[in-house]
Amino acid sequence: MLAAAAPGTVYAPEADDVVQAELAAEAAAAVHEAQRNAARADELQALRELGTLGQTEPWDGDEAVRDELTRRAGGYIQADVDAWLARALAAHLGHYCDPAAREAATGLLTPPVLAHAALLAVLARLAPGAGVDELAADRLSTSEPEAAGALAAFLARCPVLSKVDRSH
Template identity: 80%
Template sequence: MLAAAPSGTVYDPDTNDVVQAELAAEAAAAADREAAVREAQRIAARPAGRADELRALRELGTLERTEPRDGDEAVRDELTRRGGGYIQADVDAWLAHALAAHLGHYRDPAARESAARLLTPPVLAHAR
């Protein structure tokens, strides 16, 4: 590029297409990394927030009218850790019904298959 430029030309990376493409690729990669970190943080925080939401719905008597979402299997574990068996039984029954009826994210066959690996055998047996 400089060889073809007139004598005395000063190199300017702002006009170099290769440099600009590399900078754009680096910026895109950094944005992707930031998005992945934000998503990981959101997922890490989700079970606690969703656990509070499901506990409140259970207390209001509306849990059975709520459709499950992706990740609720992990929320079940959080609720069990926090509240013990009396909440777990209700959540297990809710998840089993939703799984059997293909409600919420269980409409997707891949979600049902994933649930088979994440939920306990008693929940899966109740879903059949």
């Protein structure tokens, strides 16, 4: 395009067909992603209302779906979805079985969700077979995420826990 332009012509991206095609493709991808997130949000909301959210495993992109649910319905759904994501992250369920997905989650999920997951993971190692409801990490992680994260880090360093890890 510049080779065929008259001397002194200033480049204008709005006149560049390649740039415009790339922008159109990016816009179409964003619309597709928004539609996918909306459909998944509908699905997760329905599962939550049926009481079966905990029986499903998270998919790649559910962190963005969490944001969509929060935008739609506010905190009352967010708390349930946050707890579900924390439990899945702690137990390496769904796409969180991939270490790269767990690493990516640290940049996508909020500190309370990450603290909740860390605390659940450590407590599950201390009390194998305990139900997540028995571990009582939900309220602490929601109300005091920094304290929950510090507690998880402390427990992970405890000699008792390292003995538990060696025995399994």
